[in-house]
Amino acid sequence: xDILGGFDxxxxxxxxxxxxxxxxxxxxxxxxxxxxxxxxxWLDEFTERFSGKQIAIAVxxxxxxRYVVEEIxxxxxxxxxxxxxxxxxxxxxxxxxxxxxxxxxxxxxLMVIDRLPESWIPPDHIQEIRTLMRLxxxxxxxxxxxxxxxxxxxxxxxxxxxxNLDSIEGRAHLEDMELPGAARKVVDLSLAMIEHINExxxxxxxxxxxxxxxxxxxxxxxxxxxxVGELTSVALLSELGDTRRFSSSKKAVRYAGMDITVxxxxxKRAAGKLSRQGPPVLRWAAFEVAxxxxxxxxxxxxxxxxxxxxxGANRAALSIARKLLRRAHHTLRELGEEAISEPExxxxxx
Numbered sequence: 600x601d602i603l604g605g606f607d608x609x610x611x612x613x614x615x616x617x618x619x620x621x622x623x624x625x626x627x628x629x630x631x632x633x634x635x636x637x638x639x640x641w642l643d644e645f646t647e648r649f650s651g652k653q654i655a656i657a658v659x660x661x662x663x664x665r666y667v668v669e670e671i672x673x674x675x676x677x678x679x680x681x682x683x684x685x686x687x688x689x690x691x692x693x694x695x696x697x698x699x700x701x702x703x704x705x706x707x708x709l710m711v712i713d714r715l716p717e718s719w720i721p722p723d724h725i726q727e728i729r730t731l732m733r734l735x736x737x738x739x740x741x742x743x744x745x746x747x748x749x750x751x752x753x754x755x756x757x758x759x760x761x762x763n764l765d766s767i768e769g770r771a772h773l774e775d776m777e778l779p780g781a782a783r784k785v786v787d788l789s790l791a792m793i794e795h796i797n798e799x800x801x802x803x804x805x806x807x808x809x810x811x812x813x814x815x816x817x818x819x820x821x822x823x824x825x826x827v828g829e830l831t832s833v834a835l836l837s838e839l840g841d842t843r844r845f846s847s848s849k850k851a852v853r854y855a856g857m858d859i860t861v862x863x864x865x866x867k868r869a870a871g872k873l874s875r876q877g878p879p880v881l882r883w884a885a886f887e888v889a890x891x892x893x894x895x896x897x898x899x900x901x902x903x904x905x906x907x908x909x910x911g912a913n914r915a916a917l918s919i920a921r922k923l924l925r926r927a928h929h930t931l932r933e934l935g936e937e938a939i940s941e942p943e944x945x946x947x948x949x
Contacts, residue, residue, distance in 0.1 A: 601652040605706025607699045608663045616703035635666050642674040657706040659683050660718040685716035719840050724941050729837035736880045742796045745789040752782045807833050816938035823930050826891035834884035835927050841939050842932045848925035855881045889920035
C-alpha cells in the first residue's frame, strides 16, 4: 500500500491520520462536520491528489462506521474495520493521554505494522437484517421494562405476582384492582406502551421470518440444529456472519462473549465469568435455543440433565449454548459464500 491511515469518527468531526509509506510523511487533520456530504467531498479531493496510489484506511467498529466505510469504498479506497476492544488493548495498560488525534494515529500505526484487529464488514443485506434484529431485541427489552414496572406497582400495593399481562384475562384482572391514582397511571401507561410495542413488533418480526425462510444460511441453521427457529436463525446468521474469518469454533464462542474469563497469578486463580464482550443479540439467540434442551427429544437432553444436576439449569444451558455456537460456526463455514448470500425472496412477504 502506498498510503495507510486511520479515521477516528465522532458526531461532530472525523479526525484523520495517514502516512505515505514511500516517504514516511505523515498528514493529520479533521473533517467537519462529520456527515456523508463532507466526508465525500474530502475523499474526492484526497483521491484526486493521490491518483493512482493504493490506499487503505481503518475505522473503528463503533457507531457511525457504516456510512464512513460506504464512502471509503465509493472512493476506491480499501476499508478496514477495527474491533474496538482489541484495538484499545493494543495500546497497553499504561495510563496515557487519550485524544482523537492519538486514536487516529493508533489505527494508522496498527495498519503500518499489520496488526490491526479486524472486524467483518457485512454485505448490505446482512447489515440491514442485523439492524432489524437488534431493533427487535431492543423493543423486547423495552417491553420487559414496562412489565417490570407494572409488577413493581402491584407488589408495592400488596397484590400478588400477575402473570400473562398481555392476555385479555390478565388485563381485565388489572382493571379490577384497586390502586392509588399515581399507581393506576403507571399501570395504564405501561400497558399502553406494551400494546404499542407489540403493534410495532409485528411487521418487524414478519420481515425477519420471511428472510429466514428464504436465506441459505438461515435455512441451513434451522435444518441442522435442534431448537433453532426463524428468529434465532436470523440472529445467529446476522451476528456470526462469514465464519470463515474464525480460525476455529472456539473463536466464534469468544466473539459471542460466551467464553469464560481467567485471571490467575502464581497459585491464585479467580473464579471465571462470562466475558460478555460481543453482540448481546448473539448471546440471546444461543441461550434461547440452548434452553430447549430440557425437552426429551433434544439431542442434548441427557447432557443437559447431567449438568443441571451438577451446576444448575442456567449454567447447563450456557454450556449447551457454547456447543451450539461451535456447531453453527461449522454449518455456516461449510456453506462458504452461500451462507451469507442474498435471500431468494426479499421483503416481508411469504
